[in-house]
Amino acid sequence: MIEVRQLVKKFDKFEVLKGLDLNVRRGSIYGLVGSNGAGKTTLLKLMAGVYRPDSGSIMVDGQPVFENNHVKENIIFIPDELFYFNHYSIRETANFFRQVYPTWDENRFDELFKVFGIDVKRRVTKLSKGMKRQVAFWLALSVKPQVLILDEPLDGLDPMVRSKVKKLLMADVAEREMSIIISSHNLRELEDICDYMGILHDGKIIIESELDALKKGISKVQTAFPEGLPEELSRAGNVLYHEKRGSVYLLIMRGDEQDIKAQVQKFRPLLLDVLPLTFEEIFVYEMGGIGYDIRNIL
Ligand SMILES: Nc1ncnc2c1ncn2[C@@H]1O[C@H](COP(=O)(O)OP(=O)(O)OP(=O)(O)O)[C@@H](O)[C@H]1O
Numbered sequence: 001m002i003e004v005r006q007l008v009k010k011f012d013k014f015e016v017l018k019g020l021d022l023n024v025r026r027g028s029i030y031g032l033v034g035s036n037g038a039g040k041t042t043l044l045k046l047m048a049g050v051y052r053p054d055s056g057s058i059m060v061d062g063q064p065v066f067e068n069n070h071v072k073e074n075i076i077f078i079p080d081e082l083f084y085f086n087h088y089s090i091r092e093t094a095n096f097f098r099q100v101y102p103t104w105d106e107n108r109f110d111e112l113f114k115v116f117g118i119d120v121k122r123r124v125t126k127l128s129k130g131m132k133r134q135v136a137f138w139l140a141l142s143v144k145p146q147v148l149i150l151d152e153p154l155d156g157l158d159p160m161v162r163s164k165v166k167k168l169l170m171a172d173v174a175e176r177e178m179s180i181i182i183s184s185h186n187l188r189e190l191e192d193i194c195d196y197m198g199i200l201h202d203g204k205i206i207i208e209s210e211l212d213a214l215k216k217g218i219s220k221v222q223t224a225f226p227e228g229l230p231e232e233l234s235r236a237g238n239v240l241y242h243e244k245r246g247s248v249y250l251l252i253m254r255g256d257e258q259d260i261k262a263q264v265q266k267f268r269p270l271l272l273d274v275l276p277l278t279f280e281e282i283f284v285y286e287m288g289g290i291g292y293d294i295r296n297i298l
Helices: 040-047 090-100 106-116 129-143 159-176 187-193 211-216 257-265 279-289
Strands: 002-011 014-024 029-033 055-060 075-078 147-151 179-183 196-201 204-210 218-224 239-245 248-254 271-276
Touching: 002 040, 014 040, 014 196, 014 204, 029 040, 029 159, 029 187, 040 075, 040 147, 040 179, 075 129, 090 129, 106 129, 106 159, 129 159, 159 179, 159 187, 187 279, 196 211, 196 279, 204 211, 211 218, 211 279, 218 257, 218 279, 257 271
Parallel strands: 029 179, 029 196, 075 147, 147 179
Antiparallel strands: 002 014, 002 055, 196 204, 218 248, 218 271, 239 248
């Protein structure tokens, strides 16, 4: 549904995005991760039509986003730094949204009051950081957009509100097939709600995968042998990383869990545990593969 092809974005001569490709399916939640300064906010602003691409394309249902009001009416972007008109109450801000977005649903806005419960007469700029963020979700979900773009969205929300917002997002994805692209440094949180993940590094998406597939394809193996790690095993093509911890070896191996077990069993281990990696570990490992030091983290 959203197709990004060969996207290039420069600030002066500094090329932030260097021919990036990305796909977000209808009715899915895509988690975008990457280190500080990798270009996530830049990418999200391009996808929201805020920036013009230097080259390449961003298509939503086959239509380009930039300067295309028809497409942009169906996209809501919640940036990391929220903007509200200075003197507007929540009600007045909602009225503004109603004028701008044809899909605005007044009943939904009223229903969501039960969830957020903030007096609509209050001035938005006078609210706390977390409350401003709640208003952003309240307004966004009342538009019923096809695409919701979220930059570090849950920062500043208390745990109860976080959980409510996540449920609302997932309900809209399931019921209306809304697509969400969400950037965050909180990998644990992304793991809970996303079904696709992309890692942005050096101006490109270096890994894009369904989260389940990503997790199934890689495991952490704890094993021990009477005479040390057999060389044949340590050199196997699917052993991505190994280290010794006391008398136990830790291996990161690609492949199906059963195949990994069979492969290690051949060397008659004294101990063999095959454990799934958390998304955080996968991320750290994959980043390790491109130059980040993982030894202290796994
Ligand atoms: N308007 C701008 N003008 C010049 N350079 C910019 C601009 N916006 C971003 N950059 C640069 O582009 C690079 C990517 O920035 P961006 O904010 O997209 O990264 P990010 O992945 O969102 O980072 P973080 O995780 O720290 O929020 C950075 O080097 C930043 O300094």
